[in-house]
Amino acid sequence: METEDLEQRLYEDNGLSSWVMTKCDQWQQHYVDNYKETFREYYRIWRGKYDPNDKIRESERSQLISPATAQAIESSVAEIEEATFGRGEFFDIRDDIVIPDMKEGMSEQEQAQLQAEMRQKAMDKQKIEYLKQKLGEDFQKQKVRKDIGEVLLNAAIFGTGIAEVILDLENEVKPATQTMGDVMAQGITETERAVVRLKPVLPQNFLIQPEATDIQSSLGVAIDEEVSPHSIKLLQEQGIYRDVVVGSSSTETSDDLEVDSTLAVQPDGVVRLTKYYGLVPRHLLDAELAEKTEDELVDEIVEVEEEEPNPLAYEVEDVEVEVKSGDSYYVEACVVIANGGTILKAIENPYMMKDRPVLAFPWDVVPSRFWGRGVTEKAFHSQKALDAELRGRIDALALTNVPMMAMDATRKPRGEKGEIRPGKMILTNGDPREVLQPFNFGQVQNITFAQAEALQNQIQAATGAFDSTGMPNAINRTSSSTLSMGLSAIIKRQKRTLVNFQESFLVPFVKMAACRYMQFDPENYPVEDFIFTVSSSLGILQREYEITQLVQLLQTMPQDNPVYPLLVKAVIENMSLSNREELDRMIDNSMQPDPQQQQLAQATAQTQLEFTQSQTQALIGQASESQARAKKIQAETVAIPIKEETDRIEAIADITRADGELTRDDKMKLKIAETAIKERGATIQEEKLSAST
Template identity: 25%
Template sequence: MKNEKHRLVEFVKERFRRYREGRAPHEKRWEEAYYNTLGEYSPQVQGQWRRRETSGSRIFVRITRQKVRQACRHLEPALRSIKFSLVGDEGDREALSALKREIERALSLTRVSDQLVDLVWDAAWSGTGILRVPILGEVEEPNYTYDEVSGLWSPEAVPSNYPGVENVSLWNFYPDPESPSIEEAEGVIELHRLHPHRLRKMVELAGWLEEGVNALIEEGEASDEEPWESSIRGSKGAAETTRIKLLEYWGTIPAGLMRAAGVELPHNAVEDVEGVVIIGGDQLLKAAPNPWAPASRPYLRFRWEPVPHDFWGVGIAENIRDAQKMINGATRLLVDNKALAGNCMFEIDMEALLPGQDVTNIYPGKKWVLRPGAQGPALRPVHVPDVSGILLEMIQLFTDYADETSGVAAAQPGGPAARTATGLSIANSAALDAYRGTIRRLDDEVIEPLLERFYRWVMEFGDPNIPKSPAKVRAVSSTATQARELRSQRLLDFMGVVTSSLGKVPSAGEDTTLIERVDMERLLEELAETLEVRELIKTEKFING
């Protein structure tokens, strides 16, 4: 049996080697995008400077980080308020309402909005974000019982499970390099690093092999680092020495290999079955068939900008990579040029000066004593031309180029377009237009499949006391976002009409003007609600002191 388990371990190791080799070319561009988003030069660039002993400016203009942060802020409102509906038979409204409440409760417990914000951040800078769903979450809820003897209510912690969500680091995810999606891949691998005490707790979960876990901890071998781990760590942290490296494989596995390792499979299992295998070193820690019917891998992928026939997408950092380099170079030249052009430098003829004079200390009013018969001035100023104007034009050129290539326009508050309601409406609509497609992709690729898996979990493992009914999950985040934008634009247009000279026109057959017939306070509240700035409206209690 031990040899058969070793064959399954080698099967996962071989696939990991192949997946790692296929991902290696992408890691180079991710590393550059990572440091551009972080706002500092990579260790390779800093090492080149140290070898050259350069003394010039090393300033880094964080335009990539600004663009990524600005893009995520535009998408965050849609992620903080997930809208969905359950579509089923008309006679099952009560069951559908109960199911929806249960799904909303699970979304609240797992803090899914925070995980989605992290997912979008990863996708914005790298091009791809990975979400794991569902994972098993557990929460202890208080249950109060009344004691008739003492007359007191006593709390009791009752554990309950719920479907969870986890944003998976891009660096830890290894898909099949020959497939453009998770569903079409032969398998995917997630790399984990766990401390020994956390690994021991895994034995309590179903399917984990206590013998393999204990053997792995007793070996105590230092886990080898992946190349990207030392690259992104730079000089800021120590190498991995205590955490143990695990590989979790989800995908197709030969049925004979699974049975030989002691895994029970259905009698009608074909040559390849969907399953999960977790290994650490040479130890098999878990092997089981896929628990879902139909089988599905617990990962969702979101690409910021899809690339046809490629698993990985392109993010903002890669789109403005050239602009970031040119802006950094031009800014360093600008600082160095200003330092040279703004400071006085002198050419000194030592032969023309009497010995003993300190030429390193120059100050206003200093007297210089020349040798008798010295020809020409002993000190001549050296002028360095100021080319800051040309460099500023270059910086502005590539800043505009970054705006165009990233699709994230630079914010310009207080400009002429923002001084009128109509101008503000047009500016907001134009700024959000680029994100409508992104929000729709989020709905289609992440939010709707996520909600579908939550629904399946509630139907299979949820509270048996709630009514249940077959239904189809539909995400409406993009629809709700567009409806909110349209309503805010219409309210702004209406406010522009009633506050203009047209609003002072008397109503037909009445002594009131058009603006007097409008409830401006209600209009302001509705506008603040759609723009999500309701907290800026003063309450009646605050106004009255």
């Protein structure tokens, strides 16, 4: 511990450049010891480049490399790119602004406040749409999609995709016309503005603390690469780098920093440029800034002395940078060093979010490690076995296909060339059948074809990158349930990588770029706290699978179902059609009712309502009439017995008066009639009781 503290003090005593380069050299040595040769072999497998160190056995002569891993890498990257950029716009801004509606019974003051709030929220919505459109245009101009594709490719090959977010000044040149008197002049207009670019970084050019798991948890990160001298000179002329003499690092590029290790001759006359983003001791940065201020004042004194005979007195020795006693030991800074010792730039982090302009994401996460696990690592052992199988077969074919002869050397003429070719005459000292004998090693077994195919299927199973030829062998297409289960396993693995890429790289990059534009180009970008999301969709394989499910659902549904247009719209949205948006608008318009048809339907409904009301009134009138008739009948029914009783009494009175005139037969008839009337009255009473109950 004391030794480390002593070394730390020695580094700090030598200045900021020594402290930064010591850290970078330590981190680079860790990369060289653990990852350098492995990543170089991954790169050769993807490129199909052979190296003598890749020999599996000493007697191996073939240099074949199977393209199975390269196919898996390209297929996996293409799937993620299609899922990210397949719909055109790959990011979105969350719009959770709700414009309130005007309510009844509000006072004039409340209505005025509500209208002001509605106008403000409408303006906020316009800001969101403007920022989304403007940011998309700038991304397209700076070719961000191509750079993201390269980052994805690096992640698939090496396991980790790394990129640097660069802020640069660009002159926008546009054709324009201008009136000069009576003449219309044609020319160009130049506008200087800040732009954000994305620069992919290879693993050998990226340095990070070994125990760090991400960029923010590390003491710092560095991009160590070799560039041409003219790029540094241009930045010096723009005032971004200090105007100091920078020479070439060496005649040839360093073995640890070379971009393509397969090149026979590496470029020379380059400059080693180390860009460090991270924490540095505050006093070292302050001392460097003080030294820079001192140099600037000296230059100013020299200029004044040349212009004026009696210059002002500048006390350069007393120049110091004010340091607050309560500040922390470390400060976030950006340091650029050329050739390991010349500081070109050393400033405190100038970005308002205080974030480091470097992004990285692992293709597949390795627990507690920064470097991830890529497609090449997953397929490595199967790839080596497949290469051994192919090379062994090719070496065996060389022994079995090429004709060879065994010959008695004592009976061969002196000076005779030992070769076999068509039409050649061979001279022998004796019978040729005794001197020459064909020699054959046998035939190569056909089982190697099956073994090679099985190894290729193992690569596809390890990477999850099934192509059109490998899919039927891995999944039984005769069963829809088996196909669904097989595809779901593949889609889940691709979805996992897609979500990891979006959360760790894509969304942070869009937010970082928007913050850079808000800080350095506020005229074109509104400064607001926006929440960015991704508008990525499914990959090609996933979309095809979803379309199949939607089509099967459409076949079981009638076209007049209100859900039917929504399903058709979902099918169209999963297609890569050039007029997809136009079709979506047509479907949306077809789902909305026609105003004329809507008015006609309303008139029809009103007419039907009136007709129904008239029928109801008629039925009510008929019911009233029936009730009145029933009451009349009931009243008449009650009055009948009374009338019959009156008639009976009158008849009895008449009988009494004419009793003396009636015969015996007439009296009997009267008795029978009276009995019948009584029976009739009893029957009526029973009917009344039954009706009342």
